Amino acid sequence: MSTRAQAVIGALYGDEGKGLMVDRLAAAAPGAVVVRSNGGAQAGHTVVGPAGRRHVFHHIGSGSFAGAATHFSRFFVAHPMLLLDESAALSQLGVKPEISSDPRAPVTTPFDVIINQALELARGAARHGSCGLGFGETIERNLHPEFALSTKDLFRPDLHTRLVFIRDAWVPIRLAALGITALPAELATALADDTTIARFEADCAAYLDRVTLWPDRRLCERGTVIFEAAQGLGLDQDRGAFPHVTRSNTGLANMLAIAAEAGITELDATYATRCYTTRHGAGPLKGEVPALPGVNVVDPTNAPNEWQGRLRLAPLDLGLLREATTRDLSLDRGGIAVRAGLAVTCLDQAEDGFAVTDCGEVMPLDPAKAASEIADLVGLPLWAESWGPRRGDVRLRVDAAA
Amino acid sequence: MGMGRFSTTDWAAYNARHVDGRSRSEVFGATGIDPRFDPARFATRESRDSAYNPQSTPIILASDVTGSMGMIAHELMRGGLITLTSEIYDRRPVSDPHIMVAAVGDAYTDTAPLQATQFEADISLASQIRALWLEGNGGGNDGESYSAAHLLAALKTSTDAFERRGRKGYLFTIGDEPVHNGLAADQIARIFGIEPPRGLSARECLAMAQRSYEVFHIVIREGYAAARLDRVLASWQPLLPGRAFVLDDHRRIAELVVSIIEITEGRDAGDVAASWSGAAAAVVAKAIGERPKRRLLPFF
Numbered sequence: 001m002s003t004r005a006q007a008v009i010g011a012l013y014g015d016e017g018k019g020l021m022v023d024r025l026a027a028a029a030p031g032a033v034v035v036r037s038n039g040g041a042q043a044g045h046t047v048v049g050p051a052g053r054r055h056v057f058h059h060i061g062s063g064s065f066a067g068a069a070t071h072f073s074r075f076f077v078a079h080p081m082l083l084l085d086e087s088a089a090l091s092q093l094g095v096k097p098e099i100s101s102d103p104r105a106p107v108t109t110p111f112d113v114i115i116n117q118a119l120e121l122a123r124g125a126a127r128h129g130s131c132g133l134g135f136g137e138t139i140e141r142n143l144h145p146e147f148a149l150s151t152k153d154l155f156r157p158d159l160h161t162r163l164v165f166i167r168d169a170w171v172p173i174r175l176a177a178l179g180i181t182a183l184p185a186e187l188a189t190a191l192a193d194d195t196t197i198a199r200f201e202a203d204c205a206a207y208l209d210r211v212t213l214w215p216d217r218r219l220c221e222r223g224t225v226i227f228e229a230a231q232g233l234g235l236d237q238d239r240g241a242f243p244h245v246t247r248s249n250t251g252l253a254n255m256l257a258i259a260a261e262a263g264i265t266e267l268d269a270t271y272a273t274r275c276y277t278t279r280h281g282a283g284p285l286k287g288e289v290p291a292l293p294g295v296n297v298v299d300p301t302n303a304p305n306e307w308q309g310r311l312r313l314a315p316l317d318l319g320l321l322r323e324a325t326t327r328d329l330s331l332d333r334g335g336i337a338v339r340a341g342l343a344v345t346c347l348d349q350a351e352d353g354f355a356v357t358d359c360g361e362v363m364p365l366d367p368a369k370a371a372s373e374i375a376d377l378v379g380l381p382l383w384a385e386s387w388g389p390r391r392g393d394v395r396l397r398v399d400a401a402a
Numbered sequence: 403m404g405m406g407r408f409s410t411t412d413w414a415a416y417n418a419r420h421v422d423g424r425s426r427s428e429v430f431g432a433t434g435i436d437p438r439f440d441p442a443r444f445a446t447r448e449s450r451d452s453a454y455n456p457q458s459t460p461i462i463l464a465s466d467v468t469g470s471m472g473m474i475a476h477e478l479m480r481g482g483l484i485t486l487t488s489e490i491y492d493r494r495p496v497s498d499p500h501i502m503v504a505a506v507g508d509a510y511t512d513t514a515p516l517q518a519t520q521f522e523a524d525i526s527l528a529s530q531i532r533a534l535w536l537e538g539n540g541g542g543n544d545g546e547s548y549s550a551a552h553l554l555a556a557l558k559t560s561t562d563a564f565e566r567r568g569r570k571g572y573l574f575t576i577g578d579e580p581v582h583n584g585l586a587a588d589q590i591a592r593i594f595g596i597e598p599p600r601g602l603s604a605r606e607c608l609a610m611a612q613r614s615y616e617v618f619h620i621v622i623r624e625g626y627a628a629a630r631l632d633r634v635l636a637s638w639q640p641l642l643p644g645r646a647f648v649l650d651d652h653r654r655i656a657e658l659v660v661s662i663i664e665i666t667e668g669r670d671a672g673d674v675a676a677s678w679s680g681a682a683a684a685v686v687a688k689a690i691g692e693r694p695k696r697r698l699l700p701f702f
Contacts, residue, residue, distance in 0.1 A: 081416070100526075103488075103525045103528075110416075114413075117409075132409070152488055152525060152528075155480075155481050155484040155485055155488070155528065156481065156485050157477065157481050157482060157485060157653045158653075159481075186413050186414065187413065189413065189414070190413035190414075190416070190417065193417055195417040196413070196416070196417055199416060199417055205480070208480075208528075208532060209532060211529075212526065212528075212529035213525045213526055213528040213529055214525075214526045214529075215524050215525060215526065217524075218524070218526065
């Protein structure tokens with residue numbers, strides 16, 4: 001029996017419109033489950049509902065407005081300090097998604113957040129572009145079995161002891177390794193305060209009330225699977241420009257691993273890109289310009305913040321896009337049939353004078369035809385184009401997987 | 403893509419705010435019996451062989467959740483039993499464990515004297531356990547209706563292990579009180595949704611369960627049993643000679659249950675106790691050490 005799943009992958013540095021595409025696909029597949037295949041609460045996928053309600057999805061899958069359930073895979077980093085706030089915010093919008101998690105999903109503790117923030121502060125102007133939420137630090141700590149904490153450990157009666165051990169044994173080791181000798185006052189206070197652990201334990205208990213433990217292996221029992229990748233191929237830990245990368249695989253790799261466990265045999269992968277390039281946070285950005293001619297950039301999600309600065313801009317580079325998607329599609333697929341297509345978003349923001357580049361060559365495009373020309377030049381079929389922030393603004397192509 | 407909501411100055415706010423006040427509306431502690439878990443409403447709980455679990459072994463863990471257990475009931479249902487089920491799934495003391503968790507109360511005084519999850523082969527059981535209602539009642543009547551768990555196994559489960567392969571499952575009851583002497587006809591009718599011709603004694607309920615389950619009881623030495631252990635044992639030992647254990651530290655329930663299963667499956671008791679680390683080894687050794695110096699083999 002063949003089991004088909006969908007996937008939405010960011011082709012470059014994030015902010016490509018993954019939330020919009022997941023929402024669109026979920027609306028077309030009632031009873032779907034959106035699977036977070038990498039990243040954690042530091043993701044921010046914006047969805048604007050048909051009635052104008054808007055939410056930036058961090059933990060929860062972007063298909064929630066369309067009624068999809070959410071599943072955290074074993075590669076997803078759980079953040080109990082933040083889930084309930086997001087849950088409450090969604091609940092105010094009348095959305096209450098079912099959430100499940102693989103028991104192996106790693107868990108961020110307050111101490112990972114503290115170390116992350118201390119490190120980024122210590123770097124000053126040379127920041128890596130971290131969100132300050134402890135994602136990379138969680139991965140780092142979980143490489144050490146004695147300090148690891150995964151979702152199933154939240155049930156264990158010795159949770160408190162483990163947290164104290166992480167604080168007292170891991171934090172000094174890690175800070176020393178990072179060359180941090182003194183913490184800023186707020187962080188030092190939070191680290192020393194026992195209340196931090198007490199609050200976190202309460203958050204964990206509430207987290208477990210909200211999230212059903214469910215193994216990746218049984219994913220297909222929850223509904224039609226839609227993988228939602230976080231960040232983009234340009235930030236992949238193995239492909240991006242170190243150190244300005246995220247500590248996860250942002251493309252097919254994790255999805256294929258989960259699909260193999262879950263018995264999924266066919267995967268339709270939509271690579272999403274804006275019709276221009278953005279980058280949030282530090283790191284190289286080819287062809288970066290202060291302002292893009294012919295593009296009226298609209299992005300209420302990426303307001304400047306203390307940790308990542310403002311949104312950076314460049315024309316879409318087809319060479320980079322081609323290289324990134326080709327490389328992702330060259331992964332060993334372990335017998336899973338993968339079809340790939342392109343989704344080009346934010347076309348409504350392009351005007352006359354809008355251009356893309358291909359290996360240095362500037363190519364002016366007519367916005368109305370841009371999506372199919374970009375897809376042709378990248379060598380992928382065009383599966384979708386979007387002309388606005390809502391799912392009704394997405395045009396799916398007839399030959400698309402859906 | 404990013405979010406940066408948590409800044410250094412947010413720490414004071416994080417530590418000042420109380421999760422209960424903030425988000426309990428988001429938290430679904432059960433406030434009544436969930437009809438999914440009501441034995442009067444389901445016909446049978448099935449434990450079936452499958453491609454993943456070709457040699458399934460049903461295990462029922464039935465814990466007292468009444469008020470005398472106090473915070474222990476809460477801790478057991480929120481953490482201890484989930485740790486226990488994880489330990490069983492990981493350590494596999496029997497082939498392909500299928501676990502059901504039941505919450506036992508008092509048929510004389512409780513609204514929900516018995517609740518039972520499905521049999522599950524993996525950790526997805528955890529959320530069902532957390533959805534069981536901790537009524538926290540139970541009467542001051544020197545006993546709980548543990549017999550309801552025995553009758554549940556006998557009347558409301560159907561297992562491939564026994565029906566197809568003639569293998570018994572495991573049934574553990576866990577609690578701090580003596581066992582009431584069975585169930586009256588009207589209690590059976592209310593709990594199980596059937597019309598019995600008469601009531602059944604504790605021994606009759608147990609005997610019915612023992613046809614297809616190896617049955618054990620664990621006395622948690624807290625609550626009622628902390629002060630009146632003799633009365634508790636006087637109630638249990640005649641029913642389950644050699645199969646009623648006393649556990650000093652309820653946080654070691656996982657190690658004890660897995661040990662009992664492993665010993666019953668033929669492993670050496672000393673080896674099993676020693677296989678746990680640190681404090682657990684001593685607690686388990688004490689709990690199983692008062693056994694005769696022979697292996698506990700299946701009786702049937």
